[in-house]
Amino acid sequence: MKIPFSEKLSLLHMGDDHPLRGDRYSRAIERFRELGLKFETVEFPVATDDEISLFHTHDYINKVKEISQRGWPDISPDTPGFKGVYEAAAWSVGATLEAVRIAEKEGVSANLAGGWHHAFPETGRGFCVFSDTGIAIQWLRSRGKKVIIIDYDAHHGDGIQKVFGNEKDVITVSFHQDPDTLYPYVTGHVEETTPININVPLPPLSGANELVYAFSEIIPPLVEREKPDFAIVEMGVDGHCSCYVANLAISKEGYRQVAEILRNTLMERGIPMVMVGGGGFVYPHFAEAWAVQLATLEKQELNLKLNDCLSKPSMDRVKDTVNRVKKLASL
Numbered sequence: 099m100k101i102p103f104s105e106k107l108s109l110l111h112m113g114d115d116h117p118l119r120g121d122r123y124s125r126a127i128e129r130f131r132e133l134g135l136k137f138e139t140v141e142f143p144v145a146t147d148d149e150i151s152l153f154h155t156h157d158y159i160n161k162v163k164e165i166s167q168r169g170w171p172d173i174s175p176d177t178p179g180f181k182g183v184y185e186a187a188a189w190s191v192g193a194t195l196e197a198v199r200i201a202e203k204e205g206v207s208a209n210l211a212g213g214w215h216h217a218f219p220e221t222g223r224g225f226c227v228f229s230d231t232g233i234a235i236q237w238l239r240s241r242g243k244k245v246i247i248i249d250y251d252a253h254h255g256d257g258i259q260k261v262f263g264n265e266k267d268v269i270t271v272s273f274h275q276d277p278d279t280l281y282p283y284v285t286g287h288v289e290e291t292t293p294i295n296i297n298v299p300l301p302p303l304s305g306a307n308e309l310v311y312a313f314s315e316i317i318p319p320l321v322e323r324e325k326p327d328f329a330i331v332e333m334g335v336d337g338h339c340s341c342y343v344a345n346l347a348i349s350k351e352g353y354r355q356v357a358e359i360l361r362n363t364l365m366e367r368g369i370p371m372v373m374v375g376g377g378g379f380v381y382p383h384f385a386e387a388w389a390v391q392l393a394t395l396e397k398q399e400l401n402l403k404l405n406d407c408l409s410k411p412s413m414d415r416v417k418d419t420v421n422r423v424k425k426l427a428s429l
């Protein structure tokens with residue numbers, strides 16, 4: 099697999115004691131090499147203003163440029179502003195757009211420094227400056243493609259739902275911790291589900307069994323019915339039990355099984371797919387949970403302990419949730 103990567107991605111550094119540190123990508127690449135994952139890094143261009151404005155307003159882009167020059171104020175209460183933040187965020191968008199171009203030719207690619215699903219067109223939010231996936235979706239739509247975005251980061255993909263939730267040529271799906279118990283708190287409930295915008299909230303401390311069950315009940319029939327031309331997958335691993343920004347307990351075995359479903363459902367049908375990193379902030383777990391997914395997509399085996407989380411079973415509640423979601427989504 100070709101992975102767009104350069105040291106420029108380390109510019110997206112929100113502070114030495116902030117979860118979103120710039121060194122997470124180079125550390126992940128280093129861990130991938132130690133694990134023996136087969137991949138190749140490739141250089142890529144920075145995103146242009148024209149590309150960023152496919153999703154964001156000109157006013158917001160200009161505001162980020164001003165903050166970037168001064169180094170202050172913050173972009174939003176939960177999204178720090180710093181010197182160079184515009185360039186840093188534009189490089190991460192560039193990596194996702196390059197991953198899309200690679201996937202169109204080669205079937206699959208990944209941007210570890212992507213998945214900024216909380217950004218809105220007019221503002222950054224929740225550590226997310228520019229919505230790389232929102233920009234990629236708009237770029238694909240402008241070329242007539244129907245896109246499915248599948249997000250199993252621990253947090254609801256609220257920026258993506260807000261912009262694309264009612265658009266017939268974009269299918270949005272988010273599996274996440276129950277938003278009554280986690281950011282973004284206001285969206286991501288079952289009741290928001292429609293046939294083209296699907297939300298599957300999981301109770302806190304849910305584990306691999308619950309995620310894999312929900313995923314296997316929804317993704318294969320949805321892909322079969324909608325027949326997308328392109329898939330963007332937010333493989334965020336902040337739902338791993340090691341990660342302190344959420345309260346899920348999904349093991350690496352859970353992420354492996356989800357990747358297996360993606361391979362069987364999307365890749366084996368020839369649907370190009372881009373994986374973006376999303377959350378996951380505790381080393382080496384975020385690197386390993388990404389690695390196991392990328393390895394599984396390409397039928398590579400890694401020597402890793404996969405059953406590494408103790409979860410609190412919530413299958414009865416999840417089965418009930420999945421039944422309600424399937425009814426609302428006509429699945």
Ligand SMILES: [Zn+2]
Pocket residue numbers: 251252253334336376377378
């Ligand atoms: Zn997250």
